[in-house]
Amino acid sequence: MTIPVWPNELDRFERSGWQVQAQDGRQKRSNDAGPPSYRRRFSSIAKGVSLSIVLTRNEKEIFDRFYEQDCAHGAREFWMPDPTTHGWQLLTHEEEGMLVENGVPLLIAERWLCTWGDTPPSESIVGQVRFRKSFNVWVLP
Structure with a gap:
């Protein structure tokens, strides 16, 4: 079975709804005294x-x-373009856009393997004919 790919039509994420937090991969150790330590x-x-x-x-x-x-209502993993890098032009050290031989910009192609978050996407109405979908994903390592 192939992994679904995020639809190309849905690529304009809001900045106000954007938040990233790494999973905490630490375990706190029990100390009798002093500051906490982790492993x-x-x-x-x-x-x-x-x-x-x-x-x-x-x-x-x-x-x-x-x-x-x-x-499958959030039960399957999917591929999603990384909204922070995918489609951006690759730059030189002088911050000039890199081009291929025929003058076409060289773009970054970065994607994530994701699974849906703990709660299903929520929906609200914006104005008269728009809808806001808010949701969480886990970007897998």
């Missing part, structure tokens, strides 16, 4: 990402179909 609990650390996106009616249907059918 590693596990070596593979996932990142929790909170996202929100404002959608048209058509985009809402694409999102719902992806979540409900392709991802």
